[in-house]
Amino acid sequence: MTVLILAPERDFTADRMVKALEDRDVPVARVDTAWFPQRASIDAELRDGRWVGILSAGGRAIALEGLRSAWYRSPGAFGFPAELSATERNWAMSETKLGLGGVLASLPVKWINHPSRNADAAYKPVQLITAARCGLTVTDTLVTNLPDAVQRFAEAGETVTKAFGAAAIIEDGGRKTTFTHRLDAADLADLRGVEVSAHQFQRWISKEYEARVIVVGDRLFTAGIHAHSAATYLDWRNDYKALQYERIEPPASVAAGILEYCVELGLTYGAFDFVIRPDGNWVFLECNAGGQYGWIEDAIDAPITEALADLLEKGIAT
Amino acid sequence: MTAAVAEVSGADPFAPVSAQFALDGASFTSRRDDVASPDGIRPFGLRRALPARAGRELPSWTYDEQQQKAVDSSACPLIQLPIMGDPSADTTSTTDGEDGPSSEDWNND
Numbered sequence: 001m002t003v004l005i006l007a008p009e010r011d012f013t014a015d016r017m018v019k020a021l022e023d024r025d026v027p028v029a030r031v032d033t034a035w036f037p038q039r040a041s042i043d044a045e046l047r048d049g050r051w052v053g054i055l056s057a058g059g060r061a062i063a064l065e066g067l068r069s070a071w072y073r074s075p076g077a078f079g080f081p082a083e084l085s086a087t088e089r090n091w092a093m094s095e096t097k098l099g100l101g102g103v104l105a106s107l108p109v110k111w112i113n114h115p116s117r118n119a120d121a122a123y124k125p126v127q128l129i130t131a132a133r134c135g136l137t138v139t140d141t142l143v144t145n146l147p148d149a150v151q152r153f154a155e156a157g158e159t160v161t162k163a164f165g166a167a168a169i170i171e172d173g174g175r176k177t178t179f180t181h182r183l184d185a186a187d188l189a190d191l192r193g194v195e196v197s198a199h200q201f202q203r204w205i206s207k208e209y210e211a212r213v214i215v216v217g218d219r220l221f222t223a224g225i226h227a228h229s230a231a232t233y234l235d236w237r238n239d240y241k242a243l244q245y246e247r248i249e250p251p252a253s254v255a256a257g258i259l260e261y262c263v264e265l266g267l268t269y270g271a272f273d274f275v276i277r278p279d280g281n282w283v284f285l286e287c288n289a290g291g292q293y294g295w296i297e298d299a300i301d302a303p304i305t306e307a308l309a310d311l312l313e314k315g316i317a318t
Numbered sequence: 319m320t321a322a323v324a325e326v327s328g329a330d331p332f333a334p335v336s337a338q339f340a341l342d343g344a345s346f347t348s349r350r351d352d353v354a355s356p357d358g359i360r361p362f363g364l365r366r367a368l369p370a371r372a373g374r375e376l377p378s379w380t381y382d383e384q385q386q387k388a389v390d391s392s393a394c395p396l397i398q399l400p401i402m403g404d405p406s407a408d409t410t411s412t413t414d415g416e417d418g419p420s421s422e423d424w425n426n427d
Contacts, residue, residue, distance in 0.1 A: 009381035010388055015397045018386045030386040059383040163363055168370065171352050176367040193362035200363075 007073035034076030068315030
């Protein structure tokens with residue numbers, strides 16, 4: 001039985017997993033959905049209530065009925081011939097998403113994580129509500145496109161704004177990032193642009209340090225993240241070189257809440273971010289169900305890849 | 319605010335992201351040469367977007383279908399190169415696993 005890894009070609013964490021599974025003599029097949037349809041094909045038949053057939057990709061013929069587990073690492077969008085018009089590409093994308101994506105999503109294998117669970121868990125407002133329901137502390141949050149609402153929220157306390165989703169865009173010929181920003185008087189005097197999309201505003205949390213908790217099944221690997229610059233104190237993604245890590249354990253109540261959160265949202269894997277206040281209270285920021293862990297694994301010498309490989313090798317059908 | 323309403327083909331504002339397998343989606347193609355709109359039009363959340371710092375240069379690499387890993391010109395997996403041992407990232411441009419533009423830095427995977 002084979003482990004299926006769905007990942008982009010440039011994914012060094014996936015490279016590590018391939019090696020980990022090879023070291024265990026576990027068959028592994030790696031596929032990037034971006035290869036479809038030009039470098040990959042699907043031949044699937046519904047037979048006796050399950051999909052059987054072959055996914056051909058990466059020089060391999062992968063038997064759908066021969067899979068034990070699947071690791072979803074945000075593979076690329078399908079790559080259609082450039083000759084297609086935008087309308088044709090859109091149609092082809094939809095058909096492929098529903099067809100190939102549907103076959104893969106229905107495979108009765110252990111998913112880490114199932115892409116639909118990842119997608120459902122991507123919504124920050126859902127994350128905050130779920131965390132609160134699971135007993136985790138969350139901070140006051142405003143979702144709005146109304147400048148007056150921002151003024152009202154900011155009058156009640158120090159406020160930050162940050163994106164709901166990706167913190168990077170492609171523009172002006174390159175990549176730009178937009179991380180957490182603390183609102184100041186100049187911002188509040190000119191809130192133009194709030195109205196053009198939903199925006200997230202949160203109460204600033206006094207912090208002693210931050211933590212990233214990686215969940216793999218029922219195992220937790222936690223890194224305390226200490227910022228050594230003003231920029232990283234605000235958002236540690238600003239400069240990784242100004243960070244110091246230590247392996248720590250979250251309080252039992254926080255660990256319990258994290259695991260309950262994963263059960264609620266159907267996640268086997270999750271990357272949780274917390275702020276630890278000066279009084280020691282842990283405040284939930286977010287959970288990225290597809291969050292990166294490679295550099296944390298190195299920094300705190302935590303066997304995260306091996307823990308994931310354990311689950312992929314075991315491959316319980318769901 | 320007065321603005322023209324543009325219909326986006328195939329976009330359903332209430333469709334779950336889970337309908338977008340693969341999650342990267344294909345309904346929008348990034349256009350590298352887009353330029354920032356002036357304040358007042360540009361979303362507030364993008365007002366402070368800054369060019370990402372230069373990331374560490376990746377060695378020349380290709381994807382090896384047999385090894386199922388990224389390899390250098392001598393077919394050595396990049397994860398076995400000494401430089402991969404450094405746990406720190408040299409760029410701010412990682413999106414930390416979010417969909418959309420993927421991590422630019424090759425070390426902070």
